[in-house]
Amino acid sequence: MCLAVPGKIIETEVVNGVRLGRVQFGGIFRQAYLDFVPEAAVGDFVLVHVGFAISRIDAEEAAETYRLLEQAGAPQEELGGSDS
């Protein structure tokens, strides 16, 4: 129920005072309301839930967390962590 899917804003428009985004999810495009993410711009990734973008994904936070994650994972592989 709380499923939210990350997608990339391809373009934005304002219709009747409401800011809408065309959002790409892999090969699928859907319209999402951008009322809750006024800071999100074309090229940003947002999490979309029931037609609304509920957050803008912080690319720097994501990169930093993932870098630490890979770093933590690296030594074990050398110690013989098997491929899946």
Next chain:
Amino acid sequence: MKYIDEYRDPKLAQSLALEIHKRVTRPWVLMEICGGQTHTLMKYGIADLLPPEIELVHGPGCPVCVAPLEIVDRAIEIAARPGVIFVSYGDMLRVPGSRSDLFRVRAAGGDVRIAYSPLEAVRLAQENPTRQVVFFGIGFETTAPANAMAVWHARRAGLTNFAMLVSHVLVPPAVRLILSSPANRVQGFIAPGHVCSIMGHREYEALSAEFRVPMVVGGFEPIDLLQSIAMLVDQLEDGRCQLENQYSRSVTRMGNLPAQKVMEEVFEVTDRQWRGIGLIPASGHRFREEYAAFDAERLFGAHEIHAQEPPECISALVLQGLKKPVDCPAFGTGCTPEQPLGASMVSSEGACAAYYAYRRHTSPEVSR
């Protein structure tokens, strides 16, 4: 797809699992609160990657599962009225009420429709001015702002034929209930990442400090959950207890302020019944007086409808982490997703349905 594929990397999952194996020295009971996270844990068999010391129990985080019987009965009663277009998220249609469900109402001629977004219901109201459109506004804090925004748009458009049957519940009061129970076994929590994307993580900081229990705000992909579990295990093994944020790519301390604002504009906090659990004080939403014209319960006098929960289902204990789905004698026999006895078997995010779908019928010892 970016922000999905890299969080499903099997190599990274293995190394995280190894990290957890190395760190654990004794048994720990962890709870993920959100049904979406339960679903991921089951789908990817994450419990099987973990050391036997880690026990995962599944929380009440599925709004479909915890919607009380009486709200389902009210929905059924409203949906069956002539002239009504009843619109709902798909999950709710199969949820059994006292005597029927929304699918059967539709089979009997009721105009029951499935929508992906509450805005589709607003559009239906605009397109059908002679019909009364009622949207079944179910959800946690993740969904409540979208439902609020739909009401806000309906009011702005001057619609008089749009109403909402509200069944919003709030996560922190349920966590408080679990932690306050003398029977509580949970020693660490994965806090719900999308609820926190809206609300921020302040409330969970306070709960963590008050009950001296580690909490980690977690995402929804396998790597997110394994990393959250590793962070919880680190805290527990170190004897630390704090709120940490694994899902920092989406969650901030203050959350989404525009979303909180519209939610507070339309709704106010009230006591709510939770299916299988009972009344939890200040655990849900009702319409503010200024928006009473959109309240389907008032419009149809539906708050008069009350119901008693059936006694044979143990979902109450499952939802509080006190029992596992497989502990229920009816699991997989008298109770299946096709013929659910209770709500945690109905929604794919319910713990019972997730166990059933991903063949977690047997104990880990047997399946290994």
